[in-house]
Amino acid sequence: MISLSTLSLGDLSQFDWTACFEHNHHHRLQVDFSKEPELTLQEKRLIFPSIQSFQKGEASEGAFLLRCAKRYADSHQAPEYLEAMKGFVREENQHSGYLKKYMDYHHIPVRSRSFLDSIFRLLRKTGGLKSEIIVLVTAEMIALSYYRALAECTVSPALKSICRQMLKDELLHIAFQSYTLHKLKSCPLEILLRILLMEITMTVVWLSMKNVFLAGGYSYRRLAADCLGYLNQSIKITESGTISS
Ligand SMILES: [Fe+2]
Ligand SMILES: [Fe+2]
Known part of the structure; x- marks a missing residue:
């Protein structure tokens, strides 16, 4: 598990998320395919369904x-929050773009529907900003383990570079969303719901992407330990508003 303290963000109440997303936008990963090997059918079958x-x-x-x-920014006189969120959404779309580029290179079609994605989208819209963020950050914490496993089970330098970029960005996203949850305030019941959501979600992801996790050196126990460890770090930020080392 990676510690969120490696981000070295300093005082979160002073951190300029908009500038940070803007900086990332101007320093996008250029995926280099010059050393991309021909993948075997077996390798493609392993990685592409989950990609x-x-x-x-x-x-x-x-x-x-x-x-x-926007509703939150208007009611709290915090226009910078909306700007930061726009930067975040742009970065997520960039992530999708990296993966699409990799799929295009190997002539893998885009999937129009994904069972997991449909569930996530449904859950995200069950409430307001808080429920949306709770679901999002849960997915991002699981994504950290997924991209680590994916990097381990591929020989592709291009895919490894994409995974590295994802890990770097998703770690920041977790800090961003966790700090927002701090500002939105939470109650003990919510913490319990977050744990429950994480346990259900990581189990569903494990069952549907088990091959990649296993090939990447993850047992279910390791995945659970990592995901619950990230959740613990996120909850600490939510409660204290700081990243503890
Ligand atoms: Fe992402
Ligand atoms: Fe993210």
Whole structure:
């Protein structure tokens, strides 16, 4: 598990998320295919079904999320929050773009529907900003383990570079969303719901992407330990508003 303290963000109440997303936008990963090997059918069968699901999941216009963020920004006189959220949505679409580029290179079609993605989208819209963020950050914490496993089970330098970029960005996203949850305030029942949501979600993801996790060195026990460890770090930020080392 990666510690969120490696981000070295300093005082979160002073951190400029908009500038950070803007900086990332101007320093996008250029995926280098010059050393990309020919993948065997077996390798393709291992990695692409889950890559197709994540590519679909990372792509969203974020209309509902941005509406919720606008409502929050207006009611709290915090226009910078809406700007930061726009930067976040753009970065997620960039993630989808990286994966699409990789799929295009190997002539893998985009999936129009994904069972996991449909469930996530449904859950995200069950309430307002808070429920949307709770579901999003749960998916992002599981994504950290997925991209680590994916990087381990591929020989492709291009895919490894995409996974590295995803890990770097998703770690920041988790800090961003967790700090927002701090500002929105939470109650003990919510913490319990977050744990329950994580346990259900990571089990469903494990069952549907088990091959990639196993090939990447993950047992179910390791996945659960990592995901619950990230959740613990996120809850600490939500409660204290700081990242503890
Ligand atoms: Fe992402
Ligand atoms: Fe993310």
